[in-house]
Amino acid sequence: MFEILRKEKLAPGINLFEIKAERIAKKAKPGQFVILRLHERGERIPLTIADTNPEKGTVTIVAQEVGKTTHELGTYNVGDFILDFLGPLGKPSHIDRFGTVVMIGGGVGVAEIYPVAKAMKEAGNYVISILGFRTKELVFWEDKLKQVSDEVIVTTNDGSYGMKGFTTHALQKLIDEGRKIDLVHAVGPTIMMKFVAELTKPYGIKTVASLNPIMVDGTGMCGACRVTVGGEIKFACVDGPEFDAHQVNWDELMKRLDYYKDLEKISFEKWKR
Numbered sequence: 493m494f495e496i497l498r499k500e501k502l503a504p505g506i507n508l509f510e511i512k513a514e515r516i517a518k519k520a521k522p523g524q525f526v527i528l529r530l531h532e533r534g535e536r537i538p539l540t541i542a543d544t545n546p547e548k549g550t551v552t553i554v555a556q557e558v559g560k561t562t563h564e565l566g567t568y569n570v571g572d573f574i575l576d577f578l579g580p581l582g583k584p585s586h587i588d589r590f591g592t593v594v595m596i597g598g599g600v601g602v603a604e605i606y607p608v609a610k611a612m613k614e615a616g617n618y619v620i621s622i623l624g625f626r627t628k629e630l631v632f633w634e635d636k637l638k639q640v641s642d643e644v645i646v647t648t649n650d651g652s653y654g655m656k657g658f659t660t661h662a663l664q665k666l667i668d669e670g671r672k673i674d675l676v677h678a679v680g681p682t683i684m685m686k687f688v689a690e691l692t693k694p695y696g697i698k699t700v701a702s703l704n705p706i707m708v709d710g711t712g713m714c715g716a717c718r719v720t721v722g723g724e725i726k727f728a729c730v731d732g733p734e735f736d737a738h739q740v741n742w743d744e745l746m747k748r749l750d751y752y753k754d755l756e757k758i759s760f761e762k763w764k765r
């Protein structure tokens with residue numbers, strides 16, 4: 493059983509949980525994730541390790557309430573226990589001295605880019621972080637990203653804070669200004685990552701994306717997370733979750749994410765009752 497030591501509401505529908513999980517806290521590397529199950533009747537869901545504190549033995553996750561399990565997690569409080577908390581899973585991010593790295597986080601993806609941005613900065617890169625939100629009240633972790641970035645650009649779709657537009661508009665602006673970009677690393681909604689990949693491809697800018705297919709076991713056994721990358725079938729849980737964004741079959745990934753929409757809706761409605 494894994495105890496929740498801290499809970500913080502970062503924005504409407506987005507909660508941070510700091511969880512006692514000593515072994516994961518010691519082993520986790522940027523880009524890795526956990527699979528949790530709230531209780532015996534719960535489903536397993538993957539969440540990125542947003543931060544760790546090996547001395548305290550804690551792991552931080554940030555979850556956006558989108559369906560049954562993430563809403564149920566949102567009802568958990570300090571002192572509550574999570575039944576299963578498995579990890580660290582997946583391959584760590586490839587951290588190197590690339591030069592200038594642009595980190596792009598969309599919505600809850602902002603929490604997911606934090607450990608990678610931090611490691612990229614520590615490796616000697618010039619880090620530009622682009623944080624995209626729908627609107628001002630959803631903005632979180634701008635200060636935290638500032639601590640590990642040389643520049644931070646915030647975008648909101650409606651222009652209520654920062655630059656008006658999408659993360660891709662901010663990236664296009666950097667490219668148009670002739671900024672040297674050696675790597676783009678994107679985490680967020682699948683559609684955002686697809687458009688980031690389409691934008692950087694003609695410029696030949698190496699781009700990595702962290703994919704979010706449906707996962708079940710997270711250990712390469714069930715095949716639920718299969719994605720096509722460079723014409724080959726890969727299992728995102730063990731071969732990823734990060735892949736060369738220019739090689740990903742984005743349309744197939746988006747279709748697969750929609751497969752269980754009706755069942756997910758039924759399950760959420762039942763839980764609400």
Ligand code: FAD
Pocket residue numbers: 525536537538539540541554555556557558559560561562563600603604703704705706707708733749750752753756757760
């Ligand atoms: P549901 O109603 O069951 O599903 C809503 C949508 O979430 C689905 O349409 C589908 O697109 C997706 N989804 C559902 N079940 C799964 C599943 N088992 N695996 C993956 N996606 C699923 N979300 C965060 O808020 N924060 C994170 O840090 C984060 N990290 C992730 C890391 C990885 C490697 C992956 C694969 C996904 C990550 N996600 C993260 C997405 C998160 O797992 C889903 O939002 C969650 O599983 C939704 O479950 P639900 O029961 O609340 O919603």
Ligand code: FES
Pocket residue numbers: 706707708709710711712713714715716717718727728729730
């Ligand atoms: Fe089962 Fe990846 S989640 S193989």
